[in-house]
Amino acid sequence: MSILETSNVGFAYRRGPAVLHDVSFAVTEGRNLAIVGESGAGKTTLLRLLLGLASPTTGDVTFDGTALLRERAYLRSFRRNVQAVFQDPYSSLDPRQTVGRILAEPLRSLKIPGAAGPAIAAALKAVDLPADAVSRYPHEFSGGQRQRIAIARAIIPGPRVLLADEPVSALDVSTRVRIVDLLASLSESITVVLVSHDLGVVAALCQDTVVLERGRVVEAGATESVLRSPASPYTRRLLASVPRLSAPGTEAR
Amino acid sequence: MTAVVALEAITTATRRRRSWTLVVGLVLFGLVLATAIVSLFWLPYDPADTAGSRLEPPSLAHWAGTDRLGRDLATQLMIGARIALAVGIGSVAIGAVIGITLGLVAAFAGRVLDDGVSAFLDILIAFPTLLLAMLIVAAQGASLWSAVLAIGLAMSAIIARLTRILAKRILALDYITASRTSGTGMWGIIWQHLLPNVWPTILVNLALQFGLSVIAEASLSYLGLGAPPPNSSWGRMLKEAEGTVLTAPIGAIAPGIAIVILVLGLNLIADGLRDIGDPLRRVSARAVPAPTTEGPR
Ligand SMILES: Nc1ncnc2c1ncn2[C@@H]1O[C@H](COP(=O)(O)OP(=O)(O)OP(=O)(O)O)[C@@H](O)[C@H]1O
Ligand SMILES: [Mg+2]
Numbered sequence: 001m002s003i004l005e006t007s008n009v010g011f012a013y014r015r016g017p018a019v020l021h022d023v024s025f026a027v028t029e030g031r032n033l034a035i036v037g038e039s040g041a042g043k044t045t046l047l048r049l050l051l052g053l054a055s056p057t058t059g060d061v062t063f064d065g066t067a068l069l070r071e072r073a074y075l076r077s078f079r080r081n082v083q084a085v086f087q088d089p090y091s092s093l094d095p096r097q098t099v100g101r102i103l104a105e106p107l108r109s110l111k112i113p114g115a116a117g118p119a120i121a122a123a124l125k126a127v128d129l130p131a132d133a134v135s136r137y138p139h140e141f142s143g144g145q146r147q148r149i150a151i152a153r154a155i156i157p158g159p160r161v162l163l164a165d166e167p168v169s170a171l172d173v174s175t176r177v178r179i180v181d182l183l184a185s186l187s188e189s190i191t192v193v194l195v196s197h198d199l200g201v202v203a204a205l206c207q208d209t210v211v212l213e214r215g216r217v218v219e220a221g222a223t224e225s226v227l228r229s230p231a232s233p234y235t236r237r238l239l240a241s242v243p244r245l246s247a248p249g250t251e252a253r
Numbered sequence: 254m255t256a257v258v259a260l261e262a263i264t265t266a267t268r269r270r271r272s273w274t275l276v277v278g279l280v281l282f283g284l285v286l287a288t289a290i291v292s293l294f295w296l297p298y299d300p301a302d303t304a305g306s307r308l309e310p311p312s313l314a315h316w317a318g319t320d321r322l323g324r325d326l327a328t329q330l331m332i333g334a335r336i337a338l339a340v341g342i343g344s345v346a347i348g349a350v351i352g353i354t355l356g357l358v359a360a361f362a363g364r365v366l367d368d369g370v371s372a373f374l375d376i377l378i379a380f381p382t383l384l385l386a387m388l389i390v391a392a393q394g395a396s397l398w399s400a401v402l403a404i405g406l407a408m409s410a411i412i413a414r415l416t417r418i419l420a421k422r423i424l425a426l427d428y429i430t431a432s433r434t435s436g437t438g439m440w441g442i443i444w445q446h447l448l449p450n451v452w453p454t455i456l457v458n459l460a461l462q463f464g465l466s467v468i469a470e471a472s473l474s475y476l477g478l479g480a481p482p483p484n485s486s487w488g489r490m491l492k493e494a495e496g497t498v499l500t501a502p503i504g505a506i507a508p509g510i511a512i513v514i515l516v517l518g519l520n521l522i523a524d525g526l527r528d529i530g531d532p533l534r535r536v537s538a539r540a541v542p543a544p545t546t547e548g549p550r
Binding site for chain 2: 014051053075076079082083084086087088091092093094095096097105106109110111150153
């Protein structure tokens with residue numbers, strides 16, 4: 001069953017050229033999807049459309065088979081189901097709010113019934129943070145811990161889909177592994193859509209992959225087949241650049 | 254290791270010095286505030302009382318001497334404190350309300366409106382306060398409130414531009430996007446995220462503007478655009494003492510010192526707030542934001 005789907009989506013920023021052309025793919029429940037592509041390919045833009053933060057210029061984004069509406073009650077239920085984690089854990093948390101307030105915001109704004117306290121405690125537990133984090137401020141946490149807070153905020157409404165825009169690229173390597181592990185454990189119950197430049201992370205986490213090149217889908221399918229036998233020259237180039245980055249010797253410097 | 258310790262010592266020292274600026278600033282400001290409050294209930298003389306001899310030097314009977322009509326200068330200084338604070342509070346209130354509102358509108362507006370507001374602000378900022386004051390005086394007559402209105406309007410342009418820049422910067426951050434995906438509407442974002450994050454910087458600026466408004470009112474009064482004596486401001490007292498500054502210098506020195514005390518106090522407060530007001534700048538573990546960092550609820 002596809003939860004989120006784009007059909008022939010095109011998008012242009014105001015007074016700008018089109019940055020997405022004829023993009024069609026589906027996010028299937030239970031299968032994590034990776035969106036890969038060079039910088040500027042339109043990945044973040046695509047996620048903004050999937051989140052309903054902007055409307056496609058052409059084509060449709062559909063959630064559970066119907067096109068997204070602009071209506072308040074609809075958006076509320078949509079946002080309960082589709083949540084996001086951003087790239088930079090330093091700018092994605094309001095520095096002047098306690099972690100408790102940050103985590104309470106979606107509960108309050110999305111009018112999720114039930115007491116906030118236990119829900120917040122459960123979310124903190126799920127991301128492996130101590131319960132006393134609620135009364136502390138974001139600047140008291142490390143980058144990895146902040147990203148856990150951001151993930152806790154995203155899972156607290158109980159979403160079915162989690163869109164993550166390069167969630168580990170701002171973190172150091174060892175922290176990266178732990179956040180990827182966390183996302184992997186969450187994806188047992190939540191479908192993750194992951195934007196990443198790190199094909200290792202993609203292979204570890206995502207069953208499906210979409211390759212975006214200058215706003216167009218150049219390749220889509222099971223991650224394994226995309227990575228093992230890339231059909232497009234662009235994907236081949238992308239794959240070829242990976243061993244160079246992690247070649248022995250570059251790390252020894 | 255020692256470097257780290259030394260660095261910590263330096264940051265602690267800086268913080269302590271900073272909190273002293275706030276304390277000294279508050280003491281100076283408190284002095285003026287207390288004087289103003291006392292002046293509401295008690296004055297050494299009736300401000301219009303011309304019974305004293307003219308241009309007396311300071312004495313037990315007249316702590317700051319008398320002016321050229323024989324009126325008590327200490328009495329006038331006390332009334333001046335009240336007026337200086339009224340001018341500051343009035344113009345800061347006008348500047349803050351209009352400025353913050355206009356700045357937020359520009360920050361949220363589409364490009365055309367934003368450009369329009371920005372151009373308007375640039376013109377208003379380039380427009381001399383004096384000219385603005387003269388226009389208002391021409392329309393309304395010279396009074397304290399004409400001066401406050403002119404200063405407040407000039408200030409609102411500066412505050413609006415500051416608010417717009419700060420707000421645009423904040424609105425581009427991911428925690429605003431996260432707030433949107435959390436289902437929070439525009440007003441919720443303004444109250445919960447935008448204002449608390451722009452407020453500390455604006456507050457520091459308002460404290461500075463408060464001091465500047467006292468100077469601006471003094472200048473306007475000096476040019477005869479403020480309220481006439483005997484209920485005159487410190488600037489007007491300076492003007493009155495102009496002709497006798499060589500024979501009876503106390504008439505100019507006393508209001509001069511009063512202005513310095515208030516403006517210096519406000520600048521020190523602004524300086525102190527700048528440092529303690531921002532939890533992001535504080536490295537300490539006890540990072541509970543000071544009350545001043547919270548936006549209006
Ligand atoms: N707010 C904006 N206004 C105008 N153009 C934009 C805006 N944001 C992005 N673009 C343009 O849209 C294109 C796609 O940008 P996008 O951020 O979606 O790329 P990306 O694939 O996420 O890149 P990266 O890997 O560097 O994050 C780029 O050419 C960019 O210049
Ligand atoms: Mg991006």
